[in-house]
Amino acid sequence: MTTATGASTSWPLEVFDRLRQADVRHVSYVPDAGHSRLIELSIGDPGVVTTMLTTEEEGIAVATGAWLGGMRSVVLMQSSGVGNCINMLSLPVQTRSPLLMIVTMRGEWGEFNPWQVPMGQATEAVLTAIGVQVIRADTGDDVIAAVTQATAMAYDADQQVAVLISQKLLGKKTW
Amino acid sequence: MVTGGSGRSRLDRREAVARLVATRGDALIVTGLGSPSYDVHAAGDHDGNYYLWGAMGGAALVGLGIALAQPERRVIVITGDGEQLMAFGALATIAVAAPSNLDIVVLDNEHYGETGMQASPTGHGVDLAAAAAATGFADTTTVRSLDEVEALINRRAGETRTGPRFSVLKIEVDAPPRSLPPRDAVFIKNRFRAHLGHPPN
Numbered sequence: 001m002t003t004a005t006g007a008s009t010s011w012p013l014e015v016f017d018r019l020r021q022a023d024v025r026h027v028s029y030v031p032d033a034g035h036s037r038l039i040e041l042s043i044g045d046p047g048v049v050t051t052m053l054t055t056e057e058e059g060i061a062v063a064t065g066a067w068l069g070g071m072r073s074v075v076l077m078q079s080s081g082v083g084n085c086i087n088m089l090s091l092p093v094q095t096r097s098p099l100l101m102i103v104t105m106r107g108e109w110g111e112f113n114p115w116q117v118p119m120g121q122a123t124e125a126v127l128t129a130i131g132v133q134v135i136r137a138d139t140g141d142d143v144i145a146a147v148t149q150a151t152a153m154a155y156d157a158d159q160q161v162a163v164l165i166s167q168k169l170l171g172k173k174t175w
Numbered sequence: 176m177v178t179g180g181s182g183r184s185r186l187d188r189r190e191a192v193a194r195l196v197a198t199r200g201d202a203l204i205v206t207g208l209g210s211p212s213y214d215v216h217a218a219g220d221h222d223g224n225y226y227l228w229g230a231m232g233g234a235a236l237v238g239l240g241i242a243l244a245q246p247e248r249r250v251i252v253i254t255g256d257g258e259q260l261m262a263f264g265a266l267a268t269i270a271v272a273a274p275s276n277l278d279i280v281v282l283d284n285e286h287y288g289e290t291g292m293q294a295s296p297t298g299h300g301v302d303l304a305a306a307a308a309a310t311g312f313a314d315t316t317t318v319r320s321l322d323e324v325e326a327l328i329n330r331r332a333g334e335t336r337t338g339p340r341f342s343v344l345k346i347e348v349d350a351p352p353r354s355l356p357p358r359d360a361v362f363i364k365n366r367f368r369a370h371l372g373h374p375p376n
Contacts, residue, residue: 026243049243051272054264061233062268065205065240068225068364070373073240091230091237095360098376158376 011140011169012037015102015147016045019074022151024100025049026066026073028059034104034170035076056081057088060099067097072155074100079107079123079164080116086130092160093131099160100150101132109167120167127162138166184319188282188346191324192253193218195280198328199251202278203241203367207234207254209289210350211282215253217354222370226356226363232261235269235279242274242339245371249276249335256283256297256343263306269339270311277339279307284348292348307341314340 016038019027027042028051029035042048049071053059059075066073077085082103092099106113107120124134133153137146143165150161188210196204196218203223206212211234212226225241227234238252259265259281269277285298297303308315314337318324327342357363365375 026240051239051243051268054267057232058236058262058265058268061230061236062240062243064233065237065242066244067240068237068367069203069241069244070368070371071240071244088230088233091227091233094229095364097364156376 009140011143012041014144016041018144018148019151020045020047022072022155024072024074024151026051026063026071027076028053028062028073029076030054030056030059030078030081032076032078032104034078034165035102038076038102055084057085060085060088061091063099064092064095064097072098072100074102076102077104079103079105080119082123082127082162083119086126089127089130089132089160096158097160098154098158099132100154101162102147103162103164104170105164105167107167110171111167123164131160133159133161134164135161136164136166138168140169143169183345185284185345185347186319186321186324188214188284188344188349189217189351190321191344191346192282194321194324194328195251195253196221198332200249202249202251203245205234205238205241205250205252206356207231207252207258209255209258211253211255211258212356213351213354214282216356217351220356222366224356224363225367228358228360231258232265234258235262235265238277238279239265239269239272239274242277243272246274246276249278250274251278251280253280253282255288256281256285256303257287257295259303260296260301266307266310266312266341270307273311273313273339275313275336275338278342279339280342280344282346283343284346286348288350292350304341304343312339312341313337315342317343317345319345
């Protein structure tokens with residue numbers, strides 16, 4: 001994975017700080033290279049409960065349950081996992097429960113694997129179709145601002161929000 | 176206790192659920208869509224109930240989220256075999272998360288009752304309790320009679336920090352009169368959160 005600037009390598013730490021400042025205490029994830037720092041930071045914080053998922057839609061249901069119980073959650077996934085979530089998203093949409101998703105994009109910039117392209121190209125459209133607000137972030141600074149705004153929209157305004165982190169920022173996957 | 180299609184004894188679903196609900200104490204209850212929601216509602220509506228009307232495959236995981244947020248409260252998920260089968264991977268997720276306060280109860284009639292009683296995989300040999308045990312649930316069981324349900328309730332009554340627990344209740348293949356909980360998900364959400372002392376936004 002290549003990163004071009006200092007901002008693009010430090011954003012996970014800043015994002016994690018913003019999430020913690022907003023009292024997000026639960027993080028669920030399907031392992032992903034683009035989220036690896038954020039996942040490590042979450043696991044390393046004794047004030048954060050982490051849940052490893054077998055498939056992304058589980059995180060949508062867990063986040064809604066956590067909110068029912070009074071705890072703020074964030075769901076981390078790759079764009080390929082967004083398609084798995086569609087029907088489960090009816091749960092936070094219909095219950096009007098806060099939902100914060102942070103999605104690392106594939107299939108949109110320098111992608112070498114054609115199998116990532118269909119879902120990468122469909123990610124924003126399907127999220128919008130089911131009623132999730134989409135905020136795109138192309139730079140490290142964008143990600144920090146987008147997550148801060150998305151957290152407020154989710155937890156202050158009862159919205160379901162996804163931040164899509166551009167593959168431009170994450171860099172081409174190297175083998 | 177009634178003999179069902181397999182020739183072995185089976186529970187009356189309403190009797191079994193009524194016993195679970197009557198002994199809930201301060202437990203929170205999440206129900207899977209369809210008949211489990213009707214069964215729990217028939218046993219008496221409660222502010223600490225969260226009824227799902229959709230999001231199939233989500234019941235046990237909503238229960239996990241509540242259990243993580245409310246570690247001092249027992250959380251009971253009551254759902255059907257079809258709903259739990261749609262979330263087969265969730266057994267692994269819950270076992271690894273290992274919430275000691277979560278009970279999953281599957282009302283297993285080996286059929287999809289809401290859609291015309293088509294056979295489900297549990298009627299073809301899939302053993303959900305064995306699957307839960309394989310993933311690492313602390314306590315798994317399958318029961319077929321009201322006496323076994325009572326024994327299970329009594330055995331677990333003193334356990335405050337044991338879980339996650341997984342129970343399959345083999346029930347009759349029937350469809351009791353529907354007892355419909357409110358379908359307004361926001362109302363139920365706010366009522367449930369208020370029960371826990373959380374204000375609506």
